[in-house]
Amino acid sequence: MIDIIKEILSQPFMVRALIVGVLLAICSSFLGVSLILKRYSMIGDGLSHVGFGSLAIATAMNWAPISVSIPVVVISAFFLLRISENSKIKGDAAIAMISVVSLAGGVMIISISTGINTDVCNYMFGSILGMTKSDLHLTIILSIAIMVAYILLYNRIFAVTLDETFTKATGNRASLYNSTIAIMTAIIIVLGMRMMGAMLVSSLIVMPSLTAMRVCKSFKTVIINAVVISVSCVLIGIFISYTMATPTGASIVICNFAMFIFYHIISRLRLIKK
Secondary structure (H helix, E strand, O other): OHHHHHHHHOOHHHHHHHHHHHHHHHHHHHHHHHHHHOOOOOHHHHHHHHHHHHHHHHHHHOOOHHHHHHHHHHHHHHHHHHHHHHOOOOHHHHHHHHHHHHHHHHHHHHHHOOOOOHHHHHHHHOOHHHOOHHHHHHHHHHHHHHHHHHHHOHHHHHHHHHOHHHHHHOOOOHHHHHHHHHHHHHHHHHHHHHHHOOOOOHHHHHHHHHHHOOOOOOHHHHHHHHHHHHHHHHHHHHHHHHHHOOOHHHHHHHHHHHHHHHHHHHHHHHHHHO
16 A cells, blocks of 8 residues: 555655645635525536636637636626526526537537547546646645635635525625625536536535534534545545546546535434434
8 A cells, every 4th residue: 555655656746636626625725605595506517517618619729728618607607696596597407508508609619629539538537647746736825826716705605605694784895795606616627627627626615514413513624525526536546546546537437426425324324313
């Protein structure tokens, strides 16, 4: 075991994957609790499909994928909030509509231009081999910015998550904090696409928080437990991926699901004891 860990740490691409994975796990856990409680748990899935569509455009035009995807996905997050709050289309319906249109558009663009290639497949299903130094640097900068912003706005995010109506009544700009959550989610989705893949990256946001909620009750303890769960699953998933040559994103998702089952059993045992 120790020899395998030393071997992993001796590989530059694995070190980059570990750093990126831990940072994304922490940031996504911060946001996952708010998204689940606000019934926007599927927004990550919707935005990941938008990210795939923007990736297809970037690939066809030979542009930098992440530099194109971030602004497109951020704008889409704003659009989702607007049509959900100010129209008859509810949040889940808006997400479903944008998801399928973006995915279909991405497939159409790829098929017309270059066809499915290895790089596009990596973005769809994830690959630690494709993690570059520029991806690492960008992830470090944006992840630190998200963590700092979340900590500074924690009380506001907590208020708008649990009672948006009360937040508005007290004079706080609920829409501003909703938009902040959407922006941070969009950035995490784009950054996580390289490692997790567009098809699986939303699990990094939803599953750890959902798992923590099986046992924890307060907002803060759910976040702390979600961070521990998410980081643990990412590290174990990357280890499994390296040793067994399995897809990274799928390995992390399976670890998260196993952790969910474990926490669910604990919650059931607690009820039996009571």
